[in-house]
Amino acid sequence: MTTTTYFFEDTTVLLGRSMRHITRSLDTILTVSVMPIALMLLFVYVFGGAIRTGTGHYVNYLLPGILLITITMGISYAAIRLFADMQSGIFERFQSLPIARSSVLWAHVLTSVVSNLISLVLVVLVAVAVGFRTGASGLAWLAVAGVLVLFTLALTWLAIIAGLSAKTADGAGAFSYPIIFLPFVSSAFVPTGTMPGPVRAFADHQPVTSIVNTIRELFARQPVSGSIWTALAWCAGLLVVAYVLAMVAYRRRVR
Amino acid sequence: MTATISVRGLEKSYEDRPVLRGVDFDVARGSIFALLGANGAGKTTVVKILATLLKADAGTAAVDRFDVATQAARVRASISLTGQFAAVDQTLTGRENLVLVARLRHLKGARPLADELLARFLLTDAADRRVATYSGGMRRRLDIAMSLIGDPPVIFLDEPTTGLDPQSRAEVWNSVRQLAGHGTTVLLTTQYLDEAEQLADQIAILHQGRIIAHGTLAELKELFPPAKVEYVEKQPSLEDIFLAITGS
Numbered sequence: 001m002t003t004t005t006y007f008f009e010d011t012t013v014l015l016g017r018s019m020r021h022i023t024r025s026l027d028t029i030l031t032v033s034v035m036p037i038a039l040m041l042l043f044v045y046v047f048g049g050a051i052r053t054g055t056g057h058y059v060n061y062l063l064p065g066i067l068l069i070t071i072t073m074g075i076s077y078a079a080i081r082l083f084a085d086m087q088s089g090i091f092e093r094f095q096s097l098p099i100a101r102s103s104v105l106w107a108h109v110l111t112s113v114v115s116n117l118i119s120l121v122l123v124v125l126v127a128v129a130v131g132f133r134t135g136a137s138g139l140a141w142l143a144v145a146g147v148l149v150l151f152t153l154a155l156t157w158l159a160i161i162a163g164l165s166a167k168t169a170d171g172a173g174a175f176s177y178p179i180i181f182l183p184f185v186s187s188a189f190v191p192t193g194t195m196p197g198p199v200r201a202f203a204d205h206q207p208v209t210s211i212v213n214t215i216r217e218l219f220a221r222q223p224v225s226g227s228i229w230t231a232l233a234w235c236a237g238l239l240v241v242a243y244v245l246a247m248v249a250y251r252r253r254v255r
Numbered sequence: 256m257t258a259t260i261s262v263r264g265l266e267k268s269y270e271d272r273p274v275l276r277g278v279d280f281d282v283a284r285g286s287i288f289a290l291l292g293a294n295g296a297g298k299t300t301v302v303k304i305l306a307t308l309l310k311a312d313a314g315t316a317a318v319d320r321f322d323v324a325t326q327a328a329r330v331r332a333s334i335s336l337t338g339q340f341a342a343v344d345q346t347l348t349g350r351e352n353l354v355l356v357a358r359l360r361h362l363k364g365a366r367p368l369a370d371e372l373l374a375r376f377l378l379t380d381a382a383d384r385r386v387a388t389y390s391g392g393m394r395r396r397l398d399i400a401m402s403l404i405g406d407p408p409v410i411f412l413d414e415p416t417t418g419l420d421p422q423s424r425a426e427v428w429n430s431v432r433q434l435a436g437h438g439t440t441v442l443l444t445t446q447y448l449d450e451a452e453q454l455a456d457q458i459a460i461l462h463q464g465r466i467i468a469h470g471t472l473a474e475l476k477e478l479f480p481p482a483k484v485e486y487v488e489k490q491p492s493l494e495d496i497f498l499a500i501t502g503s
Binding site for chain 1: 303306307308328331332334335336338339342343344345346347351355356358359360361401
């Protein structure tokens with residue numbers, strides 16, 4: 001049947017729809033950007049002076065972690081928006097139309113990627129204003145953007161699972177709390193070397209540390225170590241698992 | 256008979272709770288068919304199965320000659336669904352809602368199509384306002400207008416007037432009558448006998464997962480108990496008391 005041939009067209013139309021939701025209530029993007037920016041200022045101007053990272057300006061050390069926190073705080077909106085669509089009945093209207101059905105989910109995922117990218121740009125601009133400097137090449141920036149988009153994609157599919165299986169709007173957003181906590185137990189704020197054994201073991205082997213280290217190396221124009229492969233493996237693995245589970249949750253909704 | 260919708264032995268349970276226990280009916284092309292039943296009778300479940308949103312446990316159903324289980328994509332090209340809760344996008348304007356559905360139906364000339372429907376449903380003045388500012392009746396009219404885009408031969412209206420005031424209800428009834436006038440087959444669910452009476456060519460009563468009566472209004476009236484005349488003592492209303500006290 002013709003529905004698969006319309007996948008890109010349908011996804012574009014639905015992406016346009018949910019992007020309008022975002023541009024018409026800019027508070028979402030502002031809320032998502034304000035928290036990480038406040039956190040960044042807090043660490044740079046309050047705690048930063050006491051933190052020994054062995055590098056230059058602390059904000060150069062801090063920014064990669066703040067970028068990941070921006071994403072972890074932003075993804076829950078994908079779950080909330082999807083849940084709202086299912087509550088209102090418009091999800092069912094879309095599903096009863098002759099469209100490529102998966103485009104409804106993909107539109108939400110891409111909306112999350114675009115709005116997170118906007119938030120990330122805002123955060124980087126503020127970071128530059130408070131002293132962030134990098135000599136990274138265009139290619140390195142592209143690599144940073146690529147890693148961030150992959151991380152957003154993986155976490156957004158996780159958000160889709162939450163949105164599809166939640167019973168309440170609060171429940172739809174709650175899945176992100178443990179994820180928001182992950183950067184705090186990683187190399188995002190301080191080197192993991194100062195942490196006690198078990199905590200350090202956790203910090204060294206969770207996805208955020210490898211991603212933070214990769215972005216830090218790219219910004220610092222250091223040769224990227226093995227951490228980029230670990231980071232990509234985490235992101236890709238998480239993406240595949242989350243996507244498969246989201247499809248299972250989706251099929252369960254359409255019984 | 257050319258049945259546009261044909262349902263045979265439909266069964267559906269949620270967990271262990273049976274909702275449909277063998278439902279059969281046919282809807283003739285171009286007619287209005289009312290599925291009448293109380294809350295929880297299974298009306299919405301029937302509509303969801305016919306609209307390919309839900310899979311039946313047993314039985315078959317065909318819409319516009321296509322099987323809902325095996326030819327779901329073809330069924331979706333033939334139908335449109337107006338759900339129990341007006342499924343319109345509150346953040347978009349009325350016009351944007353119509354254009355959205357036109358694009359998703361892959362139609363050319365989405366904007367003129369939207370303008371035409373806005374005029375037909377008396378929404379032209381409100382076209383560029385966000386739907387969140389619409390009244391319940393306007394929202395439901397927009398909802399029905401969205402269902403008409405692309406002239407699908409079959410339209411499902413799931414409780415189209417629940418929660419509406421009498422005037423909005425009359426407006427919706429007019430829209431539905433217009434539809435059938437254009438040759439569209441309409442399956443509507445309702446819990447109001449008078450709504451079925453006003454609109455439907457055929458009425459089926461769904462009770463505890465089965466169709467317990469089926470026919471035209473005249474046929475069904477023969478099954479009803481004869482009208483009784485009773486004398487009932489009427490308590491004064493608050494308004495009566497108020498008028499008596501103030502002596503006006």
